[in-house]
Amino acid sequence: MTVVRRVFAIQAQDATAADLGIRVRGRDITAQAIRTAYEKERSIVRNWYMRGTLHTIPSDDARWVLQLLSPRILAATSRRYQQLGLGDDLRRRADHLIRRALAAHGPLTRAELTERLTALGIPPDGQAPFYLIRHAALTGILCHGPQRAGEGTYVLLDDWLPSTGRFRWEGDDALAELARRYLAAHSPATLEDFAAWSGLPITWARRAWKVLAESGVITEYGALTMLAGRVKELPRSSDTPDVRMLPAYDNYLIGYRTREASAPLSTRLLVGAPPLPSPQHRRPCLCCSPVCRCARLGPRASLAHALKRTPGGAERVWTRLGRVSGSVHGEEQVPTAVREAPGPSAPGRCS
Structure with a gap:
């Protein structure tokens, strides 16, 4: 898919937000077109890459990026493995079990893989199954595959994206x-x-x-x-507003060390406030949890809510109310032309 190839990576721990992140960067891109790119063309793939977080990237880049990043991610996760009692031998046995299960019965959902991991004594609740599935992805065994009744599944990486035998870059x-x-x-x-x-x-x-x-x-x-060659004068401003409904976790915000250039302070204070403020949120804060975590997360918080980007930056917070509507939060009224004109990426219109 051209959009993903152009931006290289879309953060995708929220699958719906990731789809909107693709659609906001093009025109007339439908949800079905994105599913086709994932499942029929297999030109894009969703898996754990940068920072050990789910991203959608071009399939051609899946292996060399994984080879570059996964050793550090696995090393950084070693303490968590110890805390969960997931020693080296258990992780190897889990990798083997997951590989056999997907080869024989894949695609499988997370719940189905979790059920099979109980054969190794892994409790189905808690975080151990997730970390073992993620370990299998980081070691090149699996990746995300097709949706089944709206639920994501896992497949063997080599089956889903056959290897060319060598990495493009090393x-x-x-x-x-x-x-x-x-x-x-x-x-x-x-x-x-x-x-x-x-x-x-x-x-x-x-x-x-x-x-x-x-x-x-x-x-x-x-x-x-x-x-080099990309430096040029900024284009003149246009009378026609360029309004994009940015999804949660969008690259526009989290693709940089800080968000000072992406949104004014008033908007950064709004991002992350829950739709229904709890007693802990008597004023806007910088966290994305019903339980305030601002002191711990600091300036890297405020990622889990969507923004409306205008030429002056990300100036409003918007909430997706359903499949075809949304609500914009902010002090200034949204222009009528913006309210009534669906954007290229929006699931519907802002109301």
Whole structure:
């Protein structure tokens, strides 16, 4: 799918939000077209990539990105494995069981894989099944497959996306390519932005920047970085408003180390306030949980609600009320032309 290839990665722990994140970046993209890209064309795939979080990326890039990122994600998760009693041997046996189950009976839902993991003494409740399924994904055994009655399933990666036998990029070449893809979608940006988005150490980001600079791929844009040849004057403003209904967890907000350039302070204070404020939320806060976590999450919170982007930035919070309607929250009235004109990505219109 062209949109995903252009932006490289759409955060996708919320599948509905991920679909809207694709639709907001193109025109006349239907939900069915996205399902076709996932399931029939298999041109995009959903799995755990940057920061160990679910993303949708082009299928051609699935293996080299996984090879680059998964060792650090697995290492960073080792303490959690210990806390859950998931030792090395148990994880290996779980990988083997999952591989056999998917080979014989796949695609399987998370609940179906969880049921099979009980044969290893894994309790079906709690987080252990999730971490074992994610471990199988990070080791290249499985990926997300087709939906079944609206529920996601897992399939064997090699069955779903047959391997070509070699990685497109490896080592520092893969690191530099990931940085180049990031800048193609997010520039102007900083190497700190790239480190925050990818979950890689700042030293790795500096190495990627060095490789790109030495090869003439990037250029400075003030204190920021852009791909060479992409620097140009900003287009003149238009009388026609460019309004995009950004979904929760959108790249526009979480693709950078901070969100200061993406939304005014008033909007950043609104993002994350629950639709029905609880006693803990007597005033807007920066968390995305019914139980306030602002002190712990700090400036990286405020990600779980959708925004309306205008030429001046992400200026309003909107809530999806159903399949065909939504509600915009903010001090200023939304222009009638915006309320009555469905955007290219919106499931319907704002009411």
